[in-house]
Amino acid sequence: MRFWKIQSYKGRRVTTHTVRWVVEGREWKEPFRTLAHAESFRAQLMTAARQGEAFSIATGRPVSWKREENTLTWFAFTLAYVAAKWPYAAPNHRRGIAEALTDATEALLTKENSAFDADTRRAALRWSYSDRVRDNAEPPANLAPVIRWLETNTVPMVAFDEPGKGALLTRGVLDRISRTKDGRTAAANTANRKRMCLNNAMQYAVEIGVLSTNPLKTVNWTKPRTLTTIDPRVVINIHQARRFLTAVEQHSERGRRMKAFFGCMYFAALRPEEVVDLRAEHLISLPENAWGEIRLTNAEPRAGSRWTNSGNVRERRELKHRAAGETRPVPIHPELGAMLRDHIRQFGTGPEGRIFIGPRGGLMTDRAYLKVFHEARAKAFTEAEAKSPLMDVPYALRHAAVSTWLNAGVPAPQVAEWAGHSVNVLLRVYAKCIHGQQGEAMRRIWDATKL
Incomplete structure (x- = not known):
């Protein structure tokens, strides 16, 4: 270690004071605007050298200084x-x-x-x-x-x-x-x-x-095994779905507003945030006694006011797994079409053409539809069904829709497009029989193997 005197250079506008020192034969320089700062820096270097500290040949400074610079917590x-x-x-x-x-x-x-x-x-x-x-x-x-x-x-x-x-x-x-x-x-x-x-x-x-x-x-870490397929016990069949939708309609005035809401999940496989955002402009066709079409453009997932840019509980965004501006076509089952026509005739549309709104014109909240969902489920199902995992959450209605389409023989790429998934995810997650199909499958095996 060698230390030189501070070199001062007086320019036209400013004066620079440069500390110079040598580490392993290489000269290092550090300029300062004031002589006091330069003298302080030189004194710190000399103190570190006298105390026997190691100097880095890459930076020319005491190694301990580098550790202090990197104390980001x-x-x-x-x-x-x-x-x-x-x-x-x-x-x-x-x-x-x-x-x-x-x-x-x-x-x-x-x-x-x-x-x-x-x-x-x-x-x-x-x-x-x-x-x-x-x-x-x-x-x-x-x-x-x-x-x-x-x-x-x-x-x-x-x-x-x-x-x-x-x-x-x-x-x-x-x-x-x-x-x-x-x-x-x-x-x-x-x-x-x-x-x-x-x-x-x-x-x-x-x-x-x-x-x-x-x-x-x-670090070697054993990745926990995850459930990647839908439990078939949660998926309802068409008869159970109709019983549930009837119970929703009979629940209350609020329930009547939600029959088509839940119907969109069961017959069109919409996610809850997609149903919340559904607007009149998305109903491309709604004929009587025939198939119609929905063209989704956005969704309003619930994240909580803390996590949105606006501070609102929900924030309108592009469709899940899709780029901004991309749309998704979904067929409207004739039975769902009848529900939507009845809903619009009774309740009209809300601000910005929203199909589903609360009695006072506000957004359909999770708290409101979850209360109706669980109470209608308890009324519609038998005691054994109610105690089972069958349709334990509203999202299970979407699982039932996708499973129904697959079991009806609709090609996987078409189901994937309607459901808003890749074919790979669809076949890995949703390809399950609807509730009650196991018995039909065993009957067919029995017919094929009986004497």
């Missing part, structure tokens, strides 16, 4: 990652990212005990990954102390690159996302979805130079 990194993803992610995907990062952060705290309980810390993390990124707002008074604590009490990102320690931290994160808040084993689909989010985050850390490698790719 996990919490600070996650804020940068969420800010980078936010403009391009759908609201529900934003929520999924926040859930994965919240769980991971719990495993990466440097202090297990704090003045704040787990629920308070999770609330602060959710706010940080939503309102803070979207609005650049100041934290509410009740969360501000927690956020300040988080800013200094998560592991530094460089820890993931340390031999041994990085693997332990990574395994701790994977273990945490594999469990629920109360310590029970999480659903396989949930754990795998969170791992995908974290893998993307770690890959982003590599891209921006925070990590040298993706730590998730260096």
Whole structure:
């Protein structure tokens, strides 16, 4: 190590003071605008050399300085990652990212005990990954102390690159996302979805130079087995569907408004968010006693006000798995066509031509249609059916529609187009017999093998 005197150069407008030193025969320079700053920097270098610190031949500075420069914490990194993803992610995907990062952060705290309980810390993390990124707002008074604590009490990102320690931290994160808040084993689909989010985050850390490698790719982790096919026990047949729709109609005034709503899920395989957005302009044809056509353009999935750009519970977006502006044709079964005509005749259309609205003209809410769904299901089904998984959620109506189309012999590419899926996903997930077909299949086998 050799140190030269500070070199001062007086230009026309500014004066530059340059610190010069040599490491392993290579000269290094660092310019400063003021002599005081230059002298301070030179003194720090000389102090490090006198104390026997190692200097980097790549940067010319003490190795310890580099470590200090890279003390980006996990919490600070996650804020940068969420800010980078936010403009391009759908609201529900934003929520999924926040859930994965919240769980991971719990495993990466440097202090297990704090003045704040787990629920308070999770609330602060959710706010940080939503309102803070979207609005650049100041934290509410009740969360501000927690956020300040988080800013200094998560592991530094460089820890993931340390031999041994990085693997332990990574395994701790994977273990945490594999469990629920109360310590029970999480659903396989949930754990795998969170791992995908974290893998993307770690890959982003590599891209921006925070990590040298993706730590998730260096740890052997047994991927939980996921259920990729629809349980045939949840899928109803046409007779059960008609009983259910009748029970919905007889439920109440609100139920009468929802008969065609649920009918769109069963006869046209629409997703709930697609039915909510259904408008008069989407009904291309609605003839009597014949097949009609719906042409979908958008959907309004429910994500929660925290995750949308507008702050509304729902946000209108392009169709799932489709580019903005792309549409999807769906046939209207004559029975569904009759329901839609009756619905429009009785209730008209709402703002922007919406087909389904509440009694006061507002959006059809989840709370409203779920209440009617479960009460009508209990009334329509037998005691045994009601206790079974049969049509336990509204989405099962869509499963029944797709299964019915496939079992009716409609070619898979056509069903995939109507349902808004790829053929691969369709055959892997939806190709199941409707409820009650097992008996028919066994009857045919018996006829073919009996004496």
